[in-house]
Amino acid sequence: MILSRPRLWPWHRGLFHKRNFTANLASSQLQEEEEHDRSEEIRLIKADLSSFLRTCRQSYHGKLLHYRLLSDGLELTAPFRSLLVLMYTNCSAFDDAHACLALLPQTLQNVFAWNFLFKALARQGLCHEAFCLYEDMVARGVVANKVTCRSMLDACISNPISSSVFLLHCLTREFGLDTDPSIGTVLANLYGRIGSLQDAAKVFDLILEKDVVSWTSMMLIYVQHGNSEMAIRLFEEMQVEAIVPDRVAFICAVTACDKPLALSKAREIHSAVVENALEADITVGTALVSMYGKYKSLTDARTTFHQMAQPNVVTWNAVIGANFQGGMETKAIYFFHRMLIEGALPNRETYINFFGACASSEGLAEAMQVL
Structure with missing residues:
Protein backbone atom coordinates (compact mmCIF):
# COMPACT_ATOMS: atom_id res chain seq x y z
CA MET A 1 0.00 0.00 0.00
CA ILE A 2 1.44 3.30 -1.08
CA LEU A 3 0.80 6.11 1.32
CA SER A 4 -0.14 9.43 -0.23
CA ARG A 5 2.06 12.36 0.42
CA PRO A 6 0.57 14.66 3.11
CA ARG A 7 -0.88 17.90 1.85
CA LEU A 8 1.29 20.89 2.66
CA TRP A 9 -0.51 23.84 4.16
CA PRO A 10 0.91 27.32 3.67
CA TRP A 11 2.78 27.29 6.92
CA HIS A 12 4.33 23.99 5.97
CA ARG A 13 5.67 25.62 2.85
CA GLY A 14 7.43 28.25 4.90
CA LEU A 15 5.23 31.09 3.76
CA PHE A 16 4.57 31.90 7.40
CA HIS A 17 7.80 30.82 8.89
CA LYS A 18 8.90 32.19 12.21
CA ARG A 19 10.62 35.29 10.84
CA ASN A 20 7.61 36.40 8.79
CA PHE A 21 5.21 35.70 11.63
CA THR A 22 7.32 37.81 14.02
CA ALA A 23 7.45 40.67 11.53
CA ASN A 24 3.67 40.60 11.04
CA LEU A 25 3.13 40.54 14.77
CA ALA A 26 5.47 43.51 15.30
CA SER A 27 3.69 45.45 12.56
CA SER A 28 0.32 44.75 14.19
CA GLN A 29 1.59 45.84 17.59
CA LEU A 30 3.06 49.01 16.10
CA GLN A 31 -0.26 49.83 14.48
CA GLU A 32 -2.09 49.28 17.76
CA GLU A 33 0.40 51.49 19.60
CA GLU A 34 -0.04 54.24 17.01
CA GLU A 35 -3.81 54.04 17.33
CA HIS A 36 -3.48 54.13 21.13
CA ASP A 37 -1.19 57.16 20.95
CA ARG A 38 -3.60 58.91 18.58
CA SER A 39 -6.53 58.12 20.89
CA GLU A 40 -4.59 59.37 23.90
CA GLU A 41 -3.67 62.57 22.06
CA ILE A 42 -7.32 63.20 21.17
CA ARG A 43 -8.32 62.52 24.75
CA LEU A 44 -5.79 65.08 26.04
CA ILE A 45 -6.93 67.66 23.48
CA LYS A 46 -10.54 67.18 24.56
CA ALA A 47 -9.57 67.49 28.22
CA ASP A 48 -7.70 70.75 27.53
CA LEU A 49 -10.58 72.20 25.53
CA SER A 50 -13.02 71.21 28.25
CA SER A 51 -10.86 72.89 30.90
CA PHE A 52 -10.49 76.06 28.80
CA LEU A 53 -14.24 76.28 28.24
CA ARG A 54 -14.95 75.94 31.97
CA THR A 55 -12.51 78.70 32.97
CA CYS A 56 -12.98 81.12 30.06
CA ARG A 57 -14.36 84.51 31.12
CA GLN A 58 -13.76 86.59 27.97
CA SER A 59 -16.10 86.35 25.01
CA TYR A 60 -13.31 86.89 22.45
CA HIS A 61 -11.31 83.92 23.74
CA GLY A 62 -14.51 81.92 23.97
CA LYS A 63 -15.26 82.47 20.29
CA LEU A 64 -11.77 81.21 19.41
CA LEU A 65 -12.42 78.07 21.42
CA HIS A 66 -15.79 77.69 19.71
CA TYR A 67 -14.11 77.95 16.29
CA ARG A 68 -11.63 75.23 17.29
CA LEU A 69 -14.51 72.94 18.25
CA LEU A 70 -16.20 73.64 14.92
CA SER A 71 -12.97 72.87 13.04
CA ASP A 72 -12.55 69.57 14.87
CA GLY A 73 -16.21 68.60 14.51
CA LEU A 74 -16.69 68.52 18.29
CA GLU A 75 -19.36 71.21 18.71
CA LEU A 76 -22.27 68.78 19.04
CA THR A 77 -20.46 66.09 21.01
CA ALA A 78 -20.71 65.60 24.75
CA PRO A 79 -19.77 67.44 26.88
CA PHE A 80 -18.98 70.36 24.56
CA ARG A 81 -22.55 71.15 23.55
CA SER A 82 -23.32 72.00 27.20
CA LEU A 83 -19.92 73.54 27.95
CA LEU A 84 -20.35 76.06 25.14
CA VAL A 85 -23.54 77.32 26.80
CA LEU A 86 -21.79 77.44 30.15
CA MET A 87 -18.79 79.26 28.69
CA TYR A 88 -20.86 81.96 27.01
CA THR A 89 -22.95 82.49 30.15
CA ASN A 90 -19.77 82.85 32.21
CA CYS A 91 -18.68 85.51 29.72
CA SER A 92 -22.08 87.25 30.13
CA ALA A 93 -22.61 86.70 26.39
CA PHE A 94 -26.22 85.65 26.90
CA ASP A 95 -27.25 86.05 23.25
CA ASP A 96 -24.44 83.74 22.14
CA ALA A 97 -25.37 81.21 24.82
CA HIS A 98 -28.99 81.33 23.71
CA ALA A 99 -27.91 80.91 20.08
CA CYS A 100 -25.88 77.81 20.98
CA LEU A 101 -28.97 76.32 22.58
CA ALA A 102 -31.27 77.25 19.74
CA LEU A 103 -28.93 75.81 17.06
CA LEU A 104 -28.68 72.42 18.73
CA PRO A 105 -30.73 69.64 17.15
CA GLN A 106 -33.86 69.02 19.15
CA THR A 107 -32.61 65.57 20.14
CA LEU A 108 -29.62 67.18 21.87
CA GLN A 109 -31.53 69.91 23.69
CA LYS A 210 -40.61 73.93 56.69
CA ASP A 211 -36.96 74.36 57.61
CA VAL A 212 -35.31 77.09 59.68
CA VAL A 213 -34.74 79.19 56.55
CA SER A 214 -38.46 79.15 55.71
CA TRP A 215 -39.46 80.20 59.24
CA THR A 216 -36.81 82.89 59.46
CA SER A 217 -37.65 84.34 56.04
CA MET A 218 -41.31 84.70 56.98
CA MET A 219 -40.35 86.29 60.29
CA LEU A 220 -38.20 88.79 58.44
CA ILE A 221 -41.07 89.64 56.08
CA TYR A 222 -43.26 90.52 59.07
CA VAL A 223 -40.48 92.56 60.71
CA GLN A 224 -39.88 94.53 57.51
CA HIS A 225 -43.58 95.39 57.35
CA GLY A 226 -43.80 96.41 61.01
CA ASN A 227 -45.76 93.38 62.20
CA SER A 228 -43.45 92.45 65.08
CA GLU A 229 -46.16 90.52 66.95
CA MET A 230 -46.51 88.00 64.11
CA ALA A 231 -42.75 87.68 63.83
CA ILE A 232 -42.45 86.76 67.52
CA ARG A 233 -45.40 84.37 67.21
CA LEU A 234 -43.68 82.58 64.34
CA PHE A 235 -40.49 82.38 66.42
CA GLU A 236 -42.44 80.63 69.17
CA GLU A 237 -44.26 78.32 66.74
CA MET A 238 -40.97 77.36 65.15
CA GLN A 239 -39.67 76.07 68.46
CA VAL A 240 -42.92 74.21 69.14
CA GLU A 241 -42.32 72.44 65.81
CA ALA A 242 -38.87 71.41 67.13
CA ILE A 243 -37.03 73.63 64.65
CA VAL A 244 -33.86 74.94 66.31
CA PRO A 245 -33.38 78.67 65.58
CA ASP A 246 -30.09 79.75 64.05
CA ARG A 247 -28.29 83.06 64.53
CA VAL A 248 -30.35 84.79 61.82
CA ALA A 249 -33.60 83.66 63.44
CA PHE A 250 -32.46 85.02 66.81
CA ILE A 251 -31.42 88.34 65.27
CA CYS A 252 -34.81 88.58 63.58
CA ALA A 253 -36.63 87.76 66.84
CA VAL A 254 -34.56 90.27 68.81
CA THR A 255 -35.25 92.96 66.21
CA ALA A 256 -38.97 92.22 66.48
CA CYS A 257 -38.91 93.10 70.20
CA ASP A 258 -39.57 96.79 69.61
CA LYS A 259 -42.72 97.32 71.71
CA PRO A 260 -42.59 98.87 75.21
CA LEU A 261 -44.30 95.87 76.81
CA ALA A 262 -42.08 93.27 75.12
CA LEU A 263 -39.08 93.51 77.48
CA SER A 264 -40.01 90.27 79.23
CA LYS A 265 -40.28 88.54 75.85
CA ALA A 266 -36.89 90.00 74.91
CA ARG A 267 -35.33 88.49 78.03
CA GLU A 268 -36.87 85.12 77.15
CA ILE A 269 -35.27 85.32 73.73
CA HIS A 270 -31.98 86.31 75.35
CA SER A 271 -32.18 83.19 77.54
CA ALA A 272 -32.74 81.08 74.43
CA VAL A 273 -29.67 82.70 72.87
CA VAL A 274 -27.61 81.64 75.89
CA GLU A 275 -29.04 78.11 75.76
CA ASN A 276 -27.89 77.84 72.15
CA ALA A 277 -24.41 79.19 73.01
CA LEU A 278 -24.76 82.26 70.80
CA GLU A 279 -24.32 84.96 73.44
CA ALA A 280 -20.73 85.59 72.28
CA ASP A 281 -21.74 85.93 68.62
CA ILE A 282 -20.96 89.48 67.50
CA THR A 283 -24.06 90.00 65.36
CA VAL A 284 -26.47 88.44 67.85
CA GLY A 285 -24.85 90.27 70.76
CA THR A 286 -25.02 93.59 68.94
CA ALA A 287 -28.72 93.08 68.25
CA LEU A 288 -29.29 92.35 71.95
CA VAL A 289 -27.37 95.48 73.04
CA SER A 290 -29.40 97.62 70.63
CA MET A 291 -32.64 96.03 71.82
CA TYR A 292 -31.86 96.71 75.50
CA GLY A 293 -30.88 100.24 74.53
CA LYS A 294 -34.36 100.78 73.06
CA TYR A 295 -35.88 99.71 76.38
CA LYS A 296 -33.34 101.86 78.28
CA SER A 297 -32.33 98.72 80.15
CA LEU A 298 -28.73 99.87 80.30
CA THR A 299 -27.52 97.31 82.84
CA ASP A 300 -28.63 94.49 80.53
CA ALA A 301 -27.04 96.27 77.57
CA ARG A 302 -23.66 96.62 79.33
CA THR A 303 -23.72 93.05 80.65
CA THR A 304 -24.42 91.70 77.18
CA PHE A 305 -21.69 93.89 75.71
CA HIS A 306 -19.07 92.65 78.17
CA GLN A 307 -19.85 89.03 77.24
CA MET A 308 -18.48 89.59 73.73
CA ALA A 309 -14.77 88.92 73.34
CA GLN A 310 -14.03 91.05 70.27
CA PRO A 311 -16.71 93.69 69.65
CA ASN A 312 -16.58 95.48 66.31
CA VAL A 313 -17.38 99.12 65.56
CA VAL A 314 -21.10 98.33 65.18
CA THR A 315 -21.16 96.78 68.65
CA TRP A 316 -19.29 99.73 70.17
CA ASN A 317 -21.75 102.10 68.49
CA ALA A 318 -24.64 100.10 69.95
CA VAL A 319 -23.40 100.35 73.54
CA ILE A 320 -22.34 104.01 73.18
CA GLY A 321 -25.68 104.88 71.59
CA ALA A 322 -27.62 102.93 74.23
CA ASN A 323 -26.00 104.88 77.06
CA PHE A 324 -26.37 108.20 75.27
CA GLN A 325 -30.05 107.62 74.43
CA GLY A 326 -30.62 106.34 77.96
CA GLY A 327 -29.37 109.57 79.53
CA MET A 328 -26.04 108.13 80.71
CA GLU A 329 -23.80 110.52 78.83
CA THR A 330 -20.81 109.95 81.08
CA LYS A 331 -20.97 106.24 80.44
CA ALA A 332 -21.24 106.89 76.70
CA ILE A 333 -18.05 108.98 76.83
CA TYR A 334 -16.38 106.24 78.91
CA PHE A 335 -17.18 103.57 76.32
CA PHE A 336 -15.91 105.85 73.56
CA HIS A 337 -12.53 106.09 75.28
CA ARG A 338 -12.52 102.34 75.90
CA MET A 339 -13.15 101.84 72.20
CA LEU A 340 -10.08 103.89 71.30
CA ILE A 341 -7.95 102.05 73.87
CA GLU A 342 -9.07 98.70 72.43
CA GLY A 343 -7.90 99.84 69.00
CA ALA A 344 -11.30 99.98 67.29
CA LEU A 345 -11.69 102.72 64.68
CA PRO A 346 -14.73 105.01 65.16
CA ASN A 347 -17.00 105.85 62.25
CA ARG A 348 -19.56 108.57 61.57
CA GLU A 349 -22.21 107.07 63.87
CA THR A 350 -19.66 106.79 66.70
CA TYR A 351 -18.82 110.48 66.54
CA ILE A 352 -22.48 111.50 66.35
CA ASN A 353 -23.23 109.65 69.60
CA PHE A 354 -20.02 110.84 71.24
CA PHE A 355 -20.51 114.53 70.42
CA GLY A 356 -24.15 114.23 71.43
CA ALA A 357 -23.07 112.82 74.79
CA CYS A 358 -20.48 115.57 75.21
CA ALA A 359 -23.07 118.27 74.45
CA SER A 360 -25.57 116.79 76.90
CA SER A 361 -23.01 116.44 79.67
CA GLU A 362 -21.34 119.77 78.99
CA GLY A 363 -18.22 117.85 78.08
CA LEU A 364 -16.87 120.47 75.71
CA ALA A 365 -13.29 119.71 76.72
CA GLU A 366 -13.76 116.04 75.81
CA ALA A 367 -15.08 116.99 72.40
CA MET A 368 -12.24 119.45 71.79
CA GLN A 369 -9.66 116.77 72.57
CA VAL A 370 -11.11 114.54 69.89
CA LEU A 371 -11.17 117.39 67.38
Whole structure:
Protein backbone atom coordinates (compact mmCIF):
# COMPACT_ATOMS: atom_id res chain seq x y z
CA MET A 1 0.00 0.00 0.00
CA ILE A 2 1.44 3.30 -1.08
CA LEU A 3 0.80 6.11 1.32
CA SER A 4 -0.14 9.43 -0.23
CA ARG A 5 2.06 12.36 0.42
CA PRO A 6 0.57 14.66 3.11
CA ARG A 7 -0.88 17.90 1.85
CA LEU A 8 1.29 20.89 2.66
CA TRP A 9 -0.51 23.84 4.16
CA PRO A 10 0.91 27.32 3.67
CA TRP A 11 2.78 27.29 6.92
CA HIS A 12 4.33 23.99 5.97
CA ARG A 13 5.67 25.62 2.85
CA GLY A 14 7.43 28.25 4.90
CA LEU A 15 5.23 31.09 3.76
CA PHE A 16 4.57 31.90 7.40
CA HIS A 17 7.80 30.82 8.89
CA LYS A 18 8.90 32.19 12.21
CA ARG A 19 10.62 35.29 10.84
CA ASN A 20 7.61 36.40 8.79
CA PHE A 21 5.21 35.70 11.63
CA THR A 22 7.32 37.81 14.02
CA ALA A 23 7.45 40.67 11.53
CA ASN A 24 3.67 40.60 11.04
CA LEU A 25 3.13 40.54 14.77
CA ALA A 26 5.47 43.51 15.30
CA SER A 27 3.69 45.45 12.56
CA SER A 28 0.32 44.75 14.19
CA GLN A 29 1.59 45.84 17.59
CA LEU A 30 3.06 49.01 16.10
CA GLN A 31 -0.26 49.83 14.48
CA GLU A 32 -2.09 49.28 17.76
CA GLU A 33 0.40 51.49 19.60
CA GLU A 34 -0.04 54.24 17.01
CA GLU A 35 -3.81 54.04 17.33
CA HIS A 36 -3.48 54.13 21.13
CA ASP A 37 -1.19 57.16 20.95
CA ARG A 38 -3.60 58.91 18.58
CA SER A 39 -6.53 58.12 20.89
CA GLU A 40 -4.59 59.37 23.90
CA GLU A 41 -3.67 62.57 22.06
CA ILE A 42 -7.32 63.20 21.17
CA ARG A 43 -8.32 62.52 24.75
CA LEU A 44 -5.79 65.08 26.04
CA ILE A 45 -6.93 67.66 23.48
CA LYS A 46 -10.54 67.18 24.56
CA ALA A 47 -9.57 67.49 28.22
CA ASP A 48 -7.70 70.75 27.53
CA LEU A 49 -10.58 72.20 25.53
CA SER A 50 -13.02 71.21 28.25
CA SER A 51 -10.86 72.89 30.90
CA PHE A 52 -10.49 76.06 28.80
CA LEU A 53 -14.24 76.28 28.24
CA ARG A 54 -14.95 75.94 31.97
CA THR A 55 -12.51 78.70 32.97
CA CYS A 56 -12.98 81.12 30.06
CA ARG A 57 -14.36 84.51 31.12
CA GLN A 58 -13.76 86.59 27.97
CA SER A 59 -16.10 86.35 25.01
CA TYR A 60 -13.31 86.89 22.45
CA HIS A 61 -11.31 83.92 23.74
CA GLY A 62 -14.51 81.92 23.97
CA LYS A 63 -15.26 82.47 20.29
CA LEU A 64 -11.77 81.21 19.41
CA LEU A 65 -12.42 78.07 21.42
CA HIS A 66 -15.79 77.69 19.71
CA TYR A 67 -14.11 77.95 16.29
CA ARG A 68 -11.63 75.23 17.29
CA LEU A 69 -14.51 72.94 18.25
CA LEU A 70 -16.20 73.64 14.92
CA SER A 71 -12.97 72.87 13.04
CA ASP A 72 -12.55 69.57 14.87
CA GLY A 73 -16.21 68.60 14.51
CA LEU A 74 -16.69 68.52 18.29
CA GLU A 75 -19.36 71.21 18.71
CA LEU A 76 -22.27 68.78 19.04
CA THR A 77 -20.46 66.09 21.01
CA ALA A 78 -20.71 65.60 24.75
CA PRO A 79 -19.77 67.44 26.88
CA PHE A 80 -18.98 70.36 24.56
CA ARG A 81 -22.55 71.15 23.55
CA SER A 82 -23.32 72.00 27.20
CA LEU A 83 -19.92 73.54 27.95
CA LEU A 84 -20.35 76.06 25.14
CA VAL A 85 -23.54 77.32 26.80
CA LEU A 86 -21.79 77.44 30.15
CA MET A 87 -18.79 79.26 28.69
CA TYR A 88 -20.86 81.96 27.01
CA THR A 89 -22.95 82.49 30.15
CA ASN A 90 -19.77 82.85 32.21
CA CYS A 91 -18.68 85.51 29.72
CA SER A 92 -22.08 87.25 30.13
CA ALA A 93 -22.61 86.70 26.39
CA PHE A 94 -26.22 85.65 26.90
CA ASP A 95 -27.25 86.05 23.25
CA ASP A 96 -24.44 83.74 22.14
CA ALA A 97 -25.37 81.21 24.82
CA HIS A 98 -28.99 81.33 23.71
CA ALA A 99 -27.91 80.91 20.08
CA CYS A 100 -25.88 77.81 20.98
CA LEU A 101 -28.97 76.32 22.58
CA ALA A 102 -31.27 77.25 19.74
CA LEU A 103 -28.93 75.81 17.06
CA LEU A 104 -28.68 72.42 18.73
CA PRO A 105 -30.73 69.64 17.15
CA GLN A 106 -33.86 69.02 19.15
CA THR A 107 -32.61 65.57 20.14
CA LEU A 108 -29.62 67.18 21.87
CA GLN A 109 -31.53 69.91 23.69
CA ASN A 110 -32.17 69.20 27.36
CA VAL A 111 -33.19 71.18 30.41
CA PHE A 112 -29.74 70.88 32.00
CA ALA A 113 -28.11 72.91 29.24
CA TRP A 114 -30.88 75.53 29.38
CA ASN A 115 -30.47 75.80 33.14
CA PHE A 116 -26.92 77.10 32.69
CA LEU A 117 -28.39 80.18 31.08
CA PHE A 118 -31.27 80.48 33.55
CA LYS A 119 -28.80 80.50 36.45
CA ALA A 120 -26.75 83.22 34.76
CA LEU A 121 -29.82 85.38 34.25
CA ALA A 122 -30.72 84.85 37.91
CA ARG A 123 -27.28 86.10 39.01
CA GLN A 124 -27.78 89.21 36.90
CA GLY A 125 -31.34 89.77 38.12
CA LEU A 126 -32.72 89.73 34.56
CA CYS A 127 -36.33 88.80 35.19
CA HIS A 128 -37.79 89.78 31.80
CA GLU A 129 -35.04 87.92 29.94
CA ALA A 130 -35.71 84.83 32.07
CA PHE A 131 -39.39 84.84 31.04
CA CYS A 132 -38.45 85.24 27.37
CA LEU A 133 -35.99 82.37 27.62
CA TYR A 134 -38.62 80.20 29.29
CA GLU A 135 -41.08 80.83 26.47
CA ASP A 136 -38.47 79.87 23.89
CA MET A 137 -37.50 76.73 25.82
CA VAL A 138 -41.13 75.57 26.07
CA ALA A 139 -41.65 76.28 22.36
CA ARG A 140 -38.78 73.89 21.61
CA GLY A 141 -40.38 71.13 23.64
CA VAL A 142 -38.01 71.23 26.61
CA VAL A 143 -39.73 70.70 29.97
CA ALA A 144 -38.64 72.84 32.93
CA ASN A 145 -37.59 71.36 36.26
CA LYS A 146 -37.05 72.58 39.82
CA VAL A 147 -33.76 74.30 38.97
CA THR A 148 -35.47 76.23 36.16
CA CYS A 149 -38.24 77.46 38.45
CA ARG A 150 -35.83 78.39 41.23
CA SER A 151 -33.62 80.32 38.81
CA MET A 152 -36.60 82.27 37.47
CA LEU A 153 -37.67 83.14 41.01
CA ASP A 154 -34.14 84.30 41.86
CA ALA A 155 -33.99 86.39 38.69
CA CYS A 156 -36.99 88.41 39.86
CA ILE A 157 -36.08 88.82 43.54
CA SER A 158 -34.13 92.08 43.08
CA ASN A 159 -36.94 93.95 41.34
CA PRO A 160 -40.21 92.03 41.52
CA ILE A 161 -43.47 93.25 40.01
CA SER A 162 -46.92 91.91 40.81
CA SER A 163 -47.60 90.38 37.40
CA SER A 164 -44.28 88.51 37.35
CA VAL A 165 -44.79 87.16 40.86
CA PHE A 166 -48.27 85.93 40.00
CA LEU A 167 -47.01 84.18 36.85
CA LEU A 168 -44.18 82.55 38.78
CA HIS A 169 -46.65 81.37 41.41
CA CYS A 170 -48.76 79.77 38.68
CA LEU A 171 -45.66 78.16 37.19
CA THR A 172 -44.50 76.63 40.48
CA ARG A 173 -48.02 75.40 41.20
CA GLU A 174 -48.22 73.82 37.73
CA PHE A 175 -45.11 71.75 38.48
CA GLY A 176 -46.23 70.99 42.04
CA LEU A 177 -43.30 72.90 43.53
CA ASP A 178 -45.17 75.51 45.58
CA THR A 179 -44.98 73.20 48.61
CA ASP A 180 -41.21 72.74 48.28
CA PRO A 181 -39.32 74.54 51.10
CA SER A 182 -36.75 76.32 48.91
CA ILE A 183 -39.22 77.28 46.17
CA GLY A 184 -41.98 78.31 48.58
CA THR A 185 -39.59 80.40 50.66
CA VAL A 186 -38.40 82.44 47.67
CA LEU A 187 -41.97 82.84 46.42
CA ALA A 188 -43.11 84.10 49.84
CA ASN A 189 -40.21 86.56 49.80
CA LEU A 190 -41.34 87.83 46.41
CA TYR A 191 -44.85 88.46 47.74
CA GLY A 192 -43.29 90.20 50.72
CA ARG A 193 -41.23 92.41 48.44
CA ILE A 194 -44.34 93.61 46.62
CA GLY A 195 -46.14 94.21 49.93
CA SER A 196 -48.64 91.35 49.69
CA LEU A 197 -48.36 89.92 53.23
CA GLN A 198 -51.54 87.89 52.93
CA ASP A 199 -50.29 86.04 49.84
CA ALA A 200 -46.87 85.56 51.44
CA ALA A 201 -48.53 83.97 54.49
CA LYS A 202 -50.64 81.69 52.28
CA VAL A 203 -47.57 80.48 50.41
CA PHE A 204 -45.73 79.95 53.70
CA ASP A 205 -48.60 77.90 55.13
CA LEU A 206 -48.58 75.57 52.10
CA ILE A 207 -44.88 74.71 52.48
CA LEU A 208 -44.36 71.13 53.59
CA GLU A 209 -41.59 70.33 56.06
CA LYS A 210 -40.61 73.93 56.69
CA ASP A 211 -36.96 74.36 57.61
CA VAL A 212 -35.31 77.09 59.68
CA VAL A 213 -34.74 79.19 56.55
CA SER A 214 -38.46 79.15 55.71
CA TRP A 215 -39.46 80.20 59.24
CA THR A 216 -36.81 82.89 59.46
CA SER A 217 -37.65 84.34 56.04
CA MET A 218 -41.31 84.70 56.98
CA MET A 219 -40.35 86.29 60.29
CA LEU A 220 -38.20 88.79 58.44
CA ILE A 221 -41.07 89.64 56.08
CA TYR A 222 -43.26 90.52 59.07
CA VAL A 223 -40.48 92.56 60.71
CA GLN A 224 -39.88 94.53 57.51
CA HIS A 225 -43.58 95.39 57.35
CA GLY A 226 -43.80 96.41 61.01
CA ASN A 227 -45.76 93.38 62.20
CA SER A 228 -43.45 92.45 65.08
CA GLU A 229 -46.16 90.52 66.95
CA MET A 230 -46.51 88.00 64.11
CA ALA A 231 -42.75 87.68 63.83
CA ILE A 232 -42.45 86.76 67.52
CA ARG A 233 -45.40 84.37 67.21
CA LEU A 234 -43.68 82.58 64.34
CA PHE A 235 -40.49 82.38 66.42
CA GLU A 236 -42.44 80.63 69.17
CA GLU A 237 -44.26 78.32 66.74
CA MET A 238 -40.97 77.36 65.15
CA GLN A 239 -39.67 76.07 68.46
CA VAL A 240 -42.92 74.21 69.14
CA GLU A 241 -42.32 72.44 65.81
CA ALA A 242 -38.87 71.41 67.13
CA ILE A 243 -37.03 73.63 64.65
CA VAL A 244 -33.86 74.94 66.31
CA PRO A 245 -33.38 78.67 65.58
CA ASP A 246 -30.09 79.75 64.05
CA ARG A 247 -28.29 83.06 64.53
CA VAL A 248 -30.35 84.79 61.82
CA ALA A 249 -33.60 83.66 63.44
CA PHE A 250 -32.46 85.02 66.81
CA ILE A 251 -31.42 88.34 65.27
CA CYS A 252 -34.81 88.58 63.58
CA ALA A 253 -36.63 87.76 66.84
CA VAL A 254 -34.56 90.27 68.81
CA THR A 255 -35.25 92.96 66.21
CA ALA A 256 -38.97 92.22 66.48
CA CYS A 257 -38.91 93.10 70.20
CA ASP A 258 -39.57 96.79 69.61
CA LYS A 259 -42.72 97.32 71.71
CA PRO A 260 -42.59 98.87 75.21
CA LEU A 261 -44.30 95.87 76.81
CA ALA A 262 -42.08 93.27 75.12
CA LEU A 263 -39.08 93.51 77.48
CA SER A 264 -40.01 90.27 79.23
CA LYS A 265 -40.28 88.54 75.85
CA ALA A 266 -36.89 90.00 74.91
CA ARG A 267 -35.33 88.49 78.03
CA GLU A 268 -36.87 85.12 77.15
CA ILE A 269 -35.27 85.32 73.73
CA HIS A 270 -31.98 86.31 75.35
CA SER A 271 -32.18 83.19 77.54
CA ALA A 272 -32.74 81.08 74.43
CA VAL A 273 -29.67 82.70 72.87
CA VAL A 274 -27.61 81.64 75.89
CA GLU A 275 -29.04 78.11 75.76
CA ASN A 276 -27.89 77.84 72.15
CA ALA A 277 -24.41 79.19 73.01
CA LEU A 278 -24.76 82.26 70.80
CA GLU A 279 -24.32 84.96 73.44
CA ALA A 280 -20.73 85.59 72.28
CA ASP A 281 -21.74 85.93 68.62
CA ILE A 282 -20.96 89.48 67.50
CA THR A 283 -24.06 90.00 65.36
CA VAL A 284 -26.47 88.44 67.85
CA GLY A 285 -24.85 90.27 70.76
CA THR A 286 -25.02 93.59 68.94
CA ALA A 287 -28.72 93.08 68.25
CA LEU A 288 -29.29 92.35 71.95
CA VAL A 289 -27.37 95.48 73.04
CA SER A 290 -29.40 97.62 70.63
CA MET A 291 -32.64 96.03 71.82
CA TYR A 292 -31.86 96.71 75.50
CA GLY A 293 -30.88 100.24 74.53
CA LYS A 294 -34.36 100.78 73.06
CA TYR A 295 -35.88 99.71 76.38
CA LYS A 296 -33.34 101.86 78.28
CA SER A 297 -32.33 98.72 80.15
CA LEU A 298 -28.73 99.87 80.30
CA THR A 299 -27.52 97.31 82.84
CA ASP A 300 -28.63 94.49 80.53
CA ALA A 301 -27.04 96.27 77.57
CA ARG A 302 -23.66 96.62 79.33
CA THR A 303 -23.72 93.05 80.65
CA THR A 304 -24.42 91.70 77.18
CA PHE A 305 -21.69 93.89 75.71
CA HIS A 306 -19.07 92.65 78.17
CA GLN A 307 -19.85 89.03 77.24
CA MET A 308 -18.48 89.59 73.73
CA ALA A 309 -14.77 88.92 73.34
CA GLN A 310 -14.03 91.05 70.27
CA PRO A 311 -16.71 93.69 69.65
CA ASN A 312 -16.58 95.48 66.31
CA VAL A 313 -17.38 99.12 65.56
CA VAL A 314 -21.10 98.33 65.18
CA THR A 315 -21.16 96.78 68.65
CA TRP A 316 -19.29 99.73 70.17
CA ASN A 317 -21.75 102.10 68.49
CA ALA A 318 -24.64 100.10 69.95
CA VAL A 319 -23.40 100.35 73.54
CA ILE A 320 -22.34 104.01 73.18
CA GLY A 321 -25.68 104.88 71.59
CA ALA A 322 -27.62 102.93 74.23
CA ASN A 323 -26.00 104.88 77.06
CA PHE A 324 -26.37 108.20 75.27
CA GLN A 325 -30.05 107.62 74.43
CA GLY A 326 -30.62 106.34 77.96
CA GLY A 327 -29.37 109.57 79.53
CA MET A 328 -26.04 108.13 80.71
CA GLU A 329 -23.80 110.52 78.83
CA THR A 330 -20.81 109.95 81.08
CA LYS A 331 -20.97 106.24 80.44
CA ALA A 332 -21.24 106.89 76.70
CA ILE A 333 -18.05 108.98 76.83
CA TYR A 334 -16.38 106.24 78.91
CA PHE A 335 -17.18 103.57 76.32
CA PHE A 336 -15.91 105.85 73.56
CA HIS A 337 -12.53 106.09 75.28
CA ARG A 338 -12.52 102.34 75.90
CA MET A 339 -13.15 101.84 72.20
CA LEU A 340 -10.08 103.89 71.30
CA ILE A 341 -7.95 102.05 73.87
CA GLU A 342 -9.07 98.70 72.43
CA GLY A 343 -7.90 99.84 69.00
CA ALA A 344 -11.30 99.98 67.29
CA LEU A 345 -11.69 102.72 64.68
CA PRO A 346 -14.73 105.01 65.16
CA ASN A 347 -17.00 105.85 62.25
CA ARG A 348 -19.56 108.57 61.57
CA GLU A 349 -22.21 107.07 63.87
CA THR A 350 -19.66 106.79 66.70
CA TYR A 351 -18.82 110.48 66.54
CA ILE A 352 -22.48 111.50 66.35
CA ASN A 353 -23.23 109.65 69.60
CA PHE A 354 -20.02 110.84 71.24
CA PHE A 355 -20.51 114.53 70.42
CA GLY A 356 -24.15 114.23 71.43
CA ALA A 357 -23.07 112.82 74.79
CA CYS A 358 -20.48 115.57 75.21
CA ALA A 359 -23.07 118.27 74.45
CA SER A 360 -25.57 116.79 76.90
CA SER A 361 -23.01 116.44 79.67
CA GLU A 362 -21.34 119.77 78.99
CA GLY A 363 -18.22 117.85 78.08
CA LEU A 364 -16.87 120.47 75.71
CA ALA A 365 -13.29 119.71 76.72
CA GLU A 366 -13.76 116.04 75.81
CA ALA A 367 -15.08 116.99 72.40
CA MET A 368 -12.24 119.45 71.79
CA GLN A 369 -9.66 116.77 72.57
CA VAL A 370 -11.11 114.54 69.89
CA LEU A 371 -11.17 117.39 67.38
